[in-house]
Amino acid sequence: MRAFTYTRAADTSAALGAAIQNPEAKFIGGGTNLVDLMREEVERPNEVIDINRLPLSQIEELPDGGLRLGALARNSHTANHLLVRQRYPVLTQAILSAASPQLRNLATNAGNLLQRTRCYYFYDITAPCNKRQPGSGCAAIGGFNRIHAILGTSEQCIATHPSDMAVALAALDATVQVQSANGQHSIPIEAFHRLPGDTPEQDTNLGHDELITAIDLPATPFATSSLYLKVRDRPSFAFALVSVAAVLKVADSQIKNVRLALGGVAHKPWRAHAAEEILTGAQPTAEIFRRAAEAELQAAIGYEHNAFKIELAKRTIVRALTTLTERHLA
């Protein structure tokens, strides 16, 4: 690991000031991904700005009945906050399905959004990777690409975003609260992460001199009926091959509200708008679930080793919706 200057920020303006002064600096929260990437020399900041002393660890109710998750609240605390467990079970399940208890104790909510892909070629500094080194090529497209994306890919990059939490946040229409020197603004979660396009080196639309302060969950009463279904190679402590965050309200044999987001399939959490459109107002049947899944995956492209994800994603959507519907009937 390369040497770096350690700066401990006392407050948000000191943290932003340090970042503005040094374009090579990186904020550190939990560090679970950054320290690893620095050790591999994928990330080589010459300064690390420790933001852990900033007062951004609260989880509090918003006046409209929503919930504000502090940027530095640890993943474990967020998952186990009573109001999250009661009102947004999909978020609790998504967080608890990710990483290990030790990692969740370190990992922060903001850091979870900003973690980088686990594409093996991104991690291997001897391999070409447009995300790590723009213009160098993509070793994954013609390489071993079993864990890679099937939706929204580009000729530059087929990496996936590894977060489970962000998939649940996409289904919950969360907004990311951001502080910059110019003031506070918010970014809808769907506009926060990017598709690779011609700039795969940019994972998100967050600027270098911007700091996430919180993630807001809007009041969503029907989110009590929600589920995170994660399919992976082993049942614990593994990244998703495919995951589905589903929120479903059924009344009078009709789907009143539905939200679907997919993980493990794209460069960002994939909100399944096409599927939602077909499902809304329909009767909750196995046939309509399958049709919605087919529509969402219509544009999917499989590569040599990951084409199985297309059918797997469809089946995972159907199973998530079936499980939630059966709960309604029970």
Add this chain to the structure above:
Amino acid sequence: MSFSIEQILRGDLPRGGQSPPAAADPGLLPVSLRINGHDYHLQLESRVSLLDALREFIGLTGTKKGCNQGACGACTVLVDGERVNSCLTFAVMHEGQEITTIEGLGQPDNLHPLQAAFIEHDGFQCGYCTPGQICSALAMLKEVAQGDASLATSDLTKAEVDLTDEEIRERMSGNICRCGAYLGIVDSIRDVYEQQKGQ
């Protein structure tokens, strides 16, 4: 041939007979850590992990370095009572916090109940993962006592955990045992959980 600790930590050991490149002096920071109730005042580079600070600079070698990338859990210690991977965090970030390692739990003539249970139930073979397993289990039992859920918890609205073997396995999935002593590890943890419940 011998190498300095600094060389080892930087990973700039000579290869293939070449002499190591001259590294720029990255500078040392004064770092004060409170570990097992004792204060340690160190001079560390910012890039020294908490794990390396414990093992290489303080001499607390009970905490083990397995994968050094957060995948195995051998380096698990408690920071303010919560289990973390000490390999994935810089030592300098933990000033002012209370760090507990396996050395702070028990001693050969005065074992912690978890240490005694791991011996009783054959919770290890080679023992390399054991300090991490025991620190992890200690924090896990605290999490259970405060009603924290896991992915194996079926009813998230219920604040009480029924610590089944499935729950123990899910909650301990951050600690890998390459000898495969998992049956004994689960037995050890269940035993201590039941002892505590009976009190």
